[in-house]
Amino acid sequence: MDRLETRELAYFLAVAEELHFGRAAIRLGIAQPALSKTVRQLERRLGVTLFERTSRAVALTEAGRVLAREAGVALAAMSAAALRTQRAGTRDPRLLLAMKPGGDAGLLPAILAAYDREPQALPVEVVFGAAPSRMLREGQADAALLHAPPDELAGLDTETLLTEAPVAVLPVSHPLAHRASLRMADLAGENLHRKPADPGAMKPLSELMHLIALGRTVAVLPRVLTRPLRDDLITVPMTDLPPVALLLAWPAHSTSRPVAALARAAAAAISGS
């Protein structure tokens, strides 16, 4: 078995996502026959069929689904290798900290202040993005502040900064607004805001808050994300949902001392506040 090439995996992944050789070829900036040939060659080398093709439709086989997942991991690791090496080569050492806008629960200043007191502290550059965990895996960041949906944590080491029960966000005029606590069943009749599957399609928080104030929807969120809270909204703790954690995360194989120092500082800053 000869070694897999990144080009082959990238081509395969494009087809796996588009399920259409023509569109995938356009996305890759090549002609369709070259793409067909490369994918066929990949199948021959692996000794496995990756797609069920008819002249009308393309579908992944079971093996194709496995490769789609593994190829994503592998290409992210390749990308991370390049970016981390370039950053290590420049004489401008800094620590890239990724987070969603507003995702720090207002704790960032305390964390950064504590980190600055560490002996080997580097300048910290905060980079915002919709998917901080992906930025970690692709080497676009050294550490990230994120909330813990366990499915996004594969391959990352984490330090839990705080955990708390989620809260319902309601208009002050809402019938449930002044209850001391709520259960999911209490919200059964409400138009509960659902997080979209595609992180890119996620609404900005300010927009969501506006919709809630208008009575168009209600939401259940980690409490930290709701601060500061608009005057016309109120939050009520949920009692039957698992607590949500705010985490500091970094690549599992990281040996970076600055990252370790940041984790130390963040834990100290939180517990001390």
Added chain:
Amino acid sequence: MDRLETRELAYFLAVAEELHFGRAAIRLGIAQPALSKTVRQLERRLGVTLFERTSRAVALTEAGRVLAREAGVALAAMSAAALRTQRAGTRDPRLLLAMKPGGDAGLLPAILAAYDREPQALPVEVVFGAAPSRMLREGQADAALLHAPPDELAGLDTETLLTEAPVAVLPVSHPLAHRASLRMADLAGENLHRKPADPGAMKPLSELMHLIALGRTVAVLPRVLTRPLRDDLITVPMTDLPPVALLLAWPAHSTSRPVAALARAAAAAISGS
């Protein structure tokens, strides 16, 4: 920045390990100029120098050290992608469980028996190797039984099966042999057996036990590794060492239901015994 190719990373890694272009080229089965050219091109593409070369010696730069680590992770992921896809494509579904010989603490039969009672159980094939965690990362196994040196656990999910204090292994005739417990300080004067840095150089356990019986050395090991124990040896719990864990591990991004079932079964088998 164009995308990194696996060939470039493999070539770079060979030079990084040999620190010698000629030997690395032989290992790769190519001529030395091709290797020099490719590494130079890699440096140009990354915009970073990876090696300090003189006409007499080759050394890694800081960026080179970063890439050496990252390249290893990335290539392991590529290899895993190929192997897992091939296994998914064959119509012979089985679960590959990696472990060191004797590393199961005698728990394997109970675990396998419990797993067989799971609804979607697959045939389990046990594969032995010196570095089970590496076999996981490279896709040569679906799950592994291993003891927890935390540095080997990067990128893996784990289920702790049992934890226990390490024990000292002594000849029955040893002055300390009949103490109820020991501290590391008690062993200060002994010729304590050290685990070699290279896992390949590790002695077989039976050999180590023989040396202990002869009075040539003493060892501190997880208790499970000492069973069954020779008549002429005795084990004494250590009180000032962190407990050692026996873990079931699998790749962090695995979504395999059989692996999940194995984790469930293993946990149940241990807690029930």
Added chain:
DNA sequence: CCGGTCCATTCCTCCAGGTTACCGATCGCA
């Protein structure tokens, strides 16, 4: 039955990864 869609095949071009041969720098050694 015809036109449109979509993947595969064929044939050609050209680049990049490989080879051999040679060069320049550096060290050990007489």
Added chain:
DNA sequence: TGCGATCGGTAACCTGGAGGAATGGACCGG
């Protein structure tokens, strides 16, 4: 000091294969 050995880089050439354009062939809707 000068000779030979070691080692990485450079030059010139060759070739496999990645990519493009044109075409084929299967399948669908109308």
